[in-house]
Amino acid sequence: MLDMLSNLMPFKAEAKLKIESWTNIERPGKPDKTFSAFINPDEISLNYTVLTERNPTPGSTGNAGAFLGTSPFEVTLKFYLDGTNANGVKLDVKEKIKEFYEATGYDGKGHRTRFLRINWPGLIWYRANQFAFDCILKSASINYKLFKPDGTPLRAIINAVFTEKRTDTEVQRDRDDQSADLTHIRIVKEGDNLPGMVYQIYGSVKYYLEVAKANNLVNFRDLPPGLKLVFPPFDKNLKRIGDA
Template sequence: MPGELEKLKIQAYTEADYSGSVLSEFHAYVNPSELTLAYEMEYDSAQGSGTTGSRMEFKQVKPGDLSLSFFIDGTGANGNLVDVQEQVEAFKSTTGYNGDIHRPNYLIVAWGTMEVRRCILKSASVAYKLFRPSGEPLRAVISATFTDNSDDETRVAEAQDQSPDLTHQRIFRSGDSLPMLCHQIYGNASYYPQVARINGLSSFRNIAPGTRLVFPPLEKT
């Protein structure tokens, strides 16, 4: 609804490709005040015998982490009375281990204009902050870290990697030409006959806008 505050949500799926319907959904009681995205590069630092230094050869970008905290208030101070333990269990059931698939659920984390994240839960902790005399918790903070679970093709597309030794996909647009795209990807327009053959094109001159084209690594062309 217009003007309504959008809450961060976590959706759970049982399929690795995120097909099928949403299994369950968790909505943040209060939106996080801080969200951390962490990335790590992996290098091969092997060095020769007798040397004092080594060249750091790039290997890959490791899956990134998303860390955030969820605050749950069961005092009703903001006019919305919730059961803290129920909310914690809802988070656990959505993000945690699923006996039907013998592993944690596959998750999507989405909030406003933030890039939708395909991920899985890496770690979580619950800190209870306030209690009734009976011991019932009234406030809690869930701190969670999710790790990227995108497939390789999606990660390459998100990184907009231009290396010619990776497979690329392009949507052919009006004004494009196959030689031009080959020049952009390979640095050599003369690869267009091989790319046309790989994509099953009868003519490289009459490609309909919207056609998805695959550009394989140079050694495969």
């Protein structure tokens, strides 16, 4: 069964999904650790729950209670680790599981689990234009499927659940994601360019130099995938050279 799944996975020799981790919730700069995996996109579950009052109004029937908010967004992933070389990729299952734990598990210096960012350029993580998911590990289970005669694992499946975990500032900025008068945060995906992203937010490309300055971009023509950019509100009367 795992061989069949491996054959269905595109770009076998390239890791498509990455889990990056930091000890700081701000997730500054390059990640401290990274877990890269080959994963079937069909094994990704996105869970979003709306919370309402459970105490119904006396005399009412068949109606949801008042809106209370939303629970943290959750993502469930299933990783297939195959060390038999059946798909042409050499993989040490034991080392890969160790890599997963070191990237997602408990950090002694921070005295807690690590702050994570899941990157998959081809998938929008529910929120509009968000191509990365800031989270923490909620739970993980490992199911070993095949062993060498000496007990070394050859195949395993990691089932992991991640809960959204963002900074308070990011949560506040996301309250009204459709307004150009508020600050926006976007994660760069492959193929993005700054003028195009600026146009999506403001409806005009004239602010791209101001956005580059706000993010301290030295070379805004070469944006690496996974980079977090802040799009602050600007004076709508701002005019640049070339504007009518």
